[in-house]
Amino acid sequence: MKIGILSFAHMHAESYVRCVAALPGVELLGIADDDAARGAEFARRHGTRFYPSYAALLADKPDGVMICAENARHRPLTELAAAAGVHVLCEKPLATTIADGQAMLDACRQAGVILMTAFPVRFNAPIREVKTLLDKGGLGQVYAANTTNQGTMPGRSRPWFVDKALAGGGAMMDHTVHVADLLRWFLGQEVVEVYAQGNRIIHADTVAVDTGGLLLMTFADGTFASLDCSWSRPLVSQTWGGVTLDLIGERGVIKVDAFRQNIVAHGEHAGKAQNLFWGSDSDAAMVAEFVAAIREGRQPSVTGYDGYKAMEIALAGYRSAETGQPVRLPLG
Amino acid sequence: MPGTLTDSLKVGIVGAGGMGRVHTTAWQTTSATVVGYRDIRPERAERYAAQYGGRAYDSLTALLADVDAISCTTPTDVHYEIVMAAARAGKHVVCEKPLARTLAQGREMVAACRAAGVKLLVGQVVRFFPEYDRAKRAVEAGMIGRPAVLRFSRCVSQPRLNENNWFVDFARSGGPILDLMVHDFDFARWVAGEVTRVYARSLRYTHPAAGVDHALVILTHAGGALTHVEGSWAYPPTFATAFEIAGSEGLLTFDAETSAPIKFLRHKPADQTIPEVPLPSNPLRESQYVTEIKAFYQAIAADAPVRVSDTDGLAALQIALAAIESAQTGRAVEIAPVANEEATR
Numbered sequence: 001m002k003i004g005i006l007s008f009a010h011m012h013a014e015s016y017v018r019c020v021a022a023l024p025g026v027e028l029l030g031i032a033d034d035d036a037a038r039g040a041e042f043a044r045r046h047g048t049r050f051y052p053s054y055a056a057l058l059a060d061k062p063d064g065v066m067i068c069a070e071n072a073r074h075r076p077l078t079e080l081a082a083a084a085g086v087h088v089l090c091e092k093p094l095a096t097t098i099a100d101g102q103a104m105l106d107a108c109r110q111a112g113v114i115l116m117t118a119f120p121v122r123f124n125a126p127i128r129e130v131k132t133l134l135d136k137g138g139l140g141q142v143y144a145a146n147t148t149n150q151g152t153m154p155g156r157s158r159p160w161f162v163d164k165a166l167a168g169g170g171a172m173m174d175h176t177v178h179v180a181d182l183l184r185w186f187l188g189q190e191v192v193e194v195y196a197q198g199n200r201i202i203h204a205d206t207v208a209v210d211t212g213g214l215l216l217m218t219f220a221d222g223t224f225a226s227l228d229c230s231w232s233r234p235l236v237s238q239t240w241g242g243v244t245l246d247l248i249g250e251r252g253v254i255k256v257d258a259f260r261q262n263i264v265a266h267g268e269h270a271g272k273a274q275n276l277f278w279g280s281d282s283d284a285a286m287v288a289e290f291v292a293a294i295r296e297g298r299q300p301s302v303t304g305y306d307g308y309k310a311m312e313i314a315l316a317g318y319r320s321a322e323t324g325q326p327v328r329l330p331l332g
Numbered sequence: 333m334p335g336t337l338t339d340s341l342k343v344g345i346v347g348a349g350g351m352g353r354v355h356t357t358a359w360q361t362t363s364a365t366v367v368g369y370r371d372i373r374p375e376r377a378e379r380y381a382a383q384y385g386g387r388a389y390d391s392l393t394a395l396l397a398d399v400d401a402i403s404c405t406t407p408t409d410v411h412y413e414i415v416m417a418a419a420r421a422g423k424h425v426v427c428e429k430p431l432a433r434t435l436a437q438g439r440e441m442v443a444a445c446r447a448a449g450v451k452l453l454v455g456q457v458v459r460f461f462p463e464y465d466r467a468k469r470a471v472e473a474g475m476i477g478r479p480a481v482l483r484f485s486r487c488v489s490q491p492r493l494n495e496n497n498w499f500v501d502f503a504r505s506g507g508p509i510l511d512l513m514v515h516d517f518d519f520a521r522w523v524a525g526e527v528t529r530v531y532a533r534s535l536r537y538t539h540p541a542a543g544v545d546h547a548l549v550i551l552t553h554a555g556g557a558l559t560h561v562e563g564s565w566a567y568p569p570t571f572a573t574a575f576e577i578a579g580s581e582g583l584l585t586f587d588a589e590t591s592a593p594i595k596f597l598r599h600k601p602a603d604q605t606i607p608e609v610p611l612p613s614n615p616l617r618e619s620q621y622v623t624e625i626k627a628f629y630q631a632i633a634a635d636a637p638v639r640v641s642d643t644d645g646l647a648a649l650q651i652a653l654a655a656i657e658s659a660q661t662g663r664a665v666e667i668a669p670v671a672n673e674e675a676t677r
Contacts, residue, residue: 141542143542144533144548146548146560146562150578195531195550195664197552199480199556199558201479201481201557201579201580202480202578202579202580212480212558213481214550216533216548218533222539224538224548226548226550226560230481232481232583233578234583248546248566252567252568253566253567253568324529325663326662
């Protein structure tokens, strides 16, 4: 099986490349990138071929591609891959508009190819443990959740993250979809209403998009969940951020911190404390699922539709922040 | 006039319950004398008189006649009548939080105390908690720049008074949004400024069959900062508090669990009794309630302002009531901050 990478705009591509290389029976076909210098450099670093164009890579008939382009460029690359009959694992958020997201779902369905959304937190071991616990009824009925997906502002190393045209927004676009997806998965229900507020106080001098945000989602049965999506971790933090969920239910409270499995290191040369993560690699499990779905000719456990619904929640958040009132879903 | 003769300041306790005890022992660390207790159940006042000195009064009027100040530690819905009576009698008041059950009552109480020239301290005691006070001072010192996104959490088990459990009577207490979260609304406003929009969700309205309440609230501050507040009576027995303040130039975080200096791991669970109303525990050389009452004593003695002004009490009440309205209607509630009325007056 051959897997290619379309664009290295998103830093996750580096991890995905390593995951592909580690899978038995899977060949890393190469990297195509419209930023030729970047693509060539990463191809050299990972000992793989650089393709000067996306079409050239697709012409070499990969079984699947992983799209790590800027958010707004997910659609054209997905359509290109679908037209070539190639399965797609697309970085999150799936797209930046309802129209783009819908077009991606349609293109892949019509071409009969897989569209998987890159939600690695779904494959995070503590998160899966909580899912199992919930499915066994350990918490009884879930009533509410208090969640966070905070991080450092990513624009310094990747400026497109803070360019609204390419990213579709700021912190709310970047950090809503992971937890929104986890909650949909945990609860087996859709969000029917979103209230959100955003601001731009942190990094106001360097960034034109929202850097702070809070959402409160309501699910079909009334279960509600808040999410702090802010880029509020200082650049001097010992971590990029994290994902936490406190679930309040009939039998008590479950608190999960998806990235707590760290050793804390204080090195005289590092300048600040660092977290050394020792937990299971969720990216590897996610890429393995993509490959397994292709091999077995089935839908992956995380679909393009999941990505679409999570993106819709982020978009509803922006709409709510504008009007100051909750917004009903689905968005039309 | 009140405010003189503080060496012999005489204090009465109205409401001889759990907080009545806390106030009594706090007053006794000052030079004031607790002269008596009033409770609608006389045996409770008698019990406190026997335990702490002073005497039981069979009427509020009689108690007010004998004191310079009172602590109002009754259920929330009767704060109004007691504080109004104290103001009419020209007595200073420490009123447990929340100030009142309705905003109209709160406004009247503040106006009456001002007209009578008596001091009113609303027991928003979190301003006197050293961890919160330390954070406030760090923000004021510019350590984290301009506050941007604030988070507060206050999660306890549902109060379970053995008799007259007024806490669970929403009409009397306003539930955890008014009884518990009012602390964090007050503190958030102290740090990040006036609040102009409130949105809330609460189990009371989404899952009434749950029988316990848990609420999540988003506050929008006039200056653009955002605050997330979690308040719970749905937790197993505990008193879990946490906060973080993310600013333009840094981040402050606090978690009572991780900062607890003592952990006692027992071989056999001792006969732990679950408290009726959980209160936070943190070894300090002086209880936060003592700090609060001492501050009020000194404010009376020096005729100086108190750290929690009457406007602060009213403003926190306004935010809490807006949160309840939002949880009930499902709409965000815009508020015109009470403090702005004063500024334009």
